[in-house]
Amino acid sequence: MIGPLIAREVRRAFGGAAWLPPVFFLLVATVVPFAVGPDARLLERIGAGALWVAALTAALLPIERLVEPDRADGVLDQLSLRGMSGEEIALAKIVGHWLTFGPLLLLASLLGAALLGLGGGALGRTLLTLAIGTPALAALAVAVASLTAGLRGSAALGGLLLLPLAVPLLIFGASAAGSGEPGALKLQAAVALFILIGAPFVSGAALRALRS
Amino acid sequence: MTGLLRFEDVACWRGGRLLFEGMSFTLEPGDALWVRGPNGVGKSSLLRLAAGLLSPAAGKVQAAPAALADDALALDRELPLETALAFWARLDASSGGLPDALAAMGLQQLRSVPVRMLSTGQLRRARLARAVASAAPLWLLDEPLNGLDGAGAEQLGAALDRHRQEGRAVLAASHAPLPGTGWRTLDLAG
Numbered sequence: 001m002i003g004p005l006i007a008r009e010v011r012r013a014f015g016g017a018a019w020l021p022p023v024f025f026l027l028v029a030t031v032v033p034f035a036v037g038p039d040a041r042l043l044e045r046i047g048a049g050a051l052w053v054a055a056l057t058a059a060l061l062p063i064e065r066l067v068e069p070d071r072a073d074g075v076l077d078q079l080s081l082r083g084m085s086g087e088e089i090a091l092a093k094i095v096g097h098w099l100t101f102g103p104l105l106l107l108a109s110l111l112g113a114a115l116l117g118l119g120g121g122a123l124g125r126t127l128l129t130l131a132i133g134t135p136a137l138a139a140l141a142v143a144v145a146s147l148t149a150g151l152r153g154s155a156a157l158g159g160l161l162l163l164p165l166a167v168p169l170l171i172f173g174a175s176a177a178g179s180g181e182p183g184a185l186k187l188q189a190a191v192a193l194f195i196l197i198g199a200p201f202v203s204g205a206a207l208r209a210l211r212s
Numbered sequence: 213m214t215g216l217l218r219f220e221d222v223a224c225w226r227g228g229r230l231l232f233e234g235m236s237f238t239l240e241p242g243d244a245l246w247v248r249g250p251n252g253v254g255k256s257s258l259l260r261l262a263a264g265l266l267s268p269a270a271g272k273v274q275a276a277p278a279a280l281a282d283d284a285l286a287l288d289r290e291l292p293l294e295t296a297l298a299f300w301a302r303l304d305a306s307s308g309g310l311p312d313a314l315a316a317m318g319l320q321q322l323r324s325v326p327v328r329m330l331s332t333g334q335l336r337r338a339r340l341a342r343a344v345a346s347a348a349p350l351w352l353l354d355e356p357l358n359g360l361d362g363a364g365a366e367q368l369g370a371a372l373d374r375h376r377q378e379g380r381a382v383l384a385a386s387h388a389p390l391p392g393t394g395w396r397t398l399d400l401a402g
Contacts, residue, residue: 001303004302004303008299009287012288015290042281072284073284073285073286073287074282074283074284074285075283075284075286077280077282077286078280078284078286078300079265079303080264080265081263081265081278081280082303082304083266083277083278102371111308211265211266212266212267
């Protein structure tokens with residue numbers, strides 16, 4: 001039953017707001033040289049970190065549309081009526097969200113890396129850390145969206161919740177992308193795995209609580 | 213389990229208020245129960261309890277797989293009506309029943325019209341068509357006549373009759389008298 005739900009998430013995102021995060025990501029990457037100056041060596045040194053900050057802020061944009069519209073429209077009720085658990089719904093939303101968020105962001109990071117003058121090695125490392133990190137960012141976004149659905153000011157609240165939770169991904173991701181330390185990459189993968197495993201359960205419990 | 217829906221001594225608390233307690237009834241195949249009562253007395257909560265979307269504060273609810281048609285639309289507004297309904301029919305494994313359900317609710321002319329272009333009454337028909345297509349043994353209808361015109365009410369009556377003749381049951385909350393015959397009534401008092 002989870003297949004049609006994933007397909008629906010993908011269709012709805014590409015029908016509307018999926019292009020927003022990568023465009024926002026590129027905008028942030030573009031303003032970095034304006035802020036720190038056009039010094040190529042400095043930009044290359046901070047480039048990976050800047051791309052990770054851009055990825056993190058881009059991950060905040062979709063939170064609002066991930067769960068709340070389905071809650072308000074009764075879609076979540078109709079799904080639970082058909083025996084779908086909160087965890088299954090959450091898993092479908094995480095997979096669907098990543099499919100419309102991760103690959104586009106990886107493509108955008110190619111362009112972003114060119115803007116910041118990242119060399120081949122740094123570019124490869126940044127892509128690798130984003131490939132590991134974006135599924136966890138998608139999972140966090142769905143969990144936070146489930147936790148804040150139906151609350152007033154849920155969009156701002158979602159951002160406040162997601163950013164601190166994503167800090168370990170940022171620290172290890174940016175460090176692995178910048179310096180190429182294998183330890184940082186392993187730690188980032190461990191954090192991402194932990195988030196990916198935990199998020200469906202957190203989100204599922206939040207979705208169940210929404211019903212009462 | 214005996215019957216398609218069974219309430220045993222059920223109590224319902226909502227927002228710190230006791231809506232009802234000691235509620236017991238059973239719906240057998242072919243039964244139709246009309247829940248009446250003033251606004252805010254707990255009719256919709258009763259339906260949500262039957263759907264398993266709420267847990268009773270006390271007592272036990274046993275229900276067969278149900279289709280719920282309430283005020284929430286739960287259809288993707290950008291899609292044509294038939295495609296939007298097909299999403300749910302696919303989850304219900306009853307895609308084959310969708311054309312008949314559309315015809316039963318008089319929607320066959322509107323199949324390719326986007327959901328967002330439909331009127332209030334047409335959207336009510338669409339919600340009912342989802343229940344008709346589902347082949348669920350139990351229908352839970354919350355104010356099914358809201359927004360329906362005379363022809364729509366007749367079509368609903370015919371669909372209800374077929375549903376019950378096939379040995380299935382319906383629980384409906386409504387202010388207005390419901391079409392079809394043989395309704396038992398359940399009065400909720402404030």
